Amino acid sequence: MKSHTNCRCAELGNLAVIGMGSEPDEEVLGSLDLVSEHGGLQWWLYMSRCNQCQQFWMIAQEERVHDNFCLKRIDAEDxxxxxxxxxxxxxxxxxxxxxxxxxxxxxxxxxxxxNCHALVATAHELKRERPDITSDEIGYLLAIRPSHAARLLAQKP
Structure with a gap:
């Protein structure tokens, strides 16, 4: 168990996005202990619990494109x-x-x-996840122009 005296859970909203490697990253995630990993197709998803206040968090660790932790406060029933x-x-x-x-x-x-592999692979993954997704939407999600998103989809993953 980690030996932190304070947690930052009370300072966070029910939904939070924290940049990887930032000061809040170390402070917030420092008191969280892994409880369960989703795994499989949802490789980015896991649940942790604060070892100080006992708050549960569902966490999406998105390290392929924007490098953030997305946290959602969840209750004991969830x-x-x-x-x-x-x-x-x-x-x-x-x-x-x-x-x-x-x-x-x-x-x-x-x-x-x-044209890095992470962008090409993610564009294709988004298309597999939702075949009707448009280049405009992929461009928005990846913070690139829609025409660039279309070029990424034309490349082999």
């Missing part, structure tokens, strides 16, 4: 459903929803290499 029945709240089950939250919070990255 936490129990995750642990006993593997039933997760829907908020972060789609990777596109995680990217949208980051974008709406203004927590976006800009790549020096506009």
């Amino acid at each position: 936490a129990a459903r995750i642990v006993t029945d593997a039933i997760w709240p829907e908020d972060f089950l789609e990777f596109g929803a995680v990217l949208r939250l980051e974008r709406e919070c203004g927590q976006v990255a800009h790549f020096l290499d506009p």
Whole structure:
């Protein structure tokens, strides 16, 4: 168990986006202990519990595009459903929803290499996740122009 004397849970809203490697990242996540990982197609998703205040958090660790932790405060009932029945709240089950939250919070990255593997792979993953997604929407989620999103989809992942 970690030996932190204070947690930052009370300072966070019910939904929070924290940049990886930032001071809040270390302070907030420092008191959180892993409880359950979703795994599989939702490789980014897990649940933790604060070892100080006992608050449960569903966390999307998005390290492919924008490098953020997206946290959602969940109650003990949702936490129990995750642990006993593997039933997760829907908020972060789609990777596109995680990217949208980051974008709406203004927590976006800009790549020096506009054709890097992470962008190509993510554009294709978004298309698999939702075949009807448009280049405009992919561009929005990745913080790139729609025409660039279309070019990424034309490349092999």
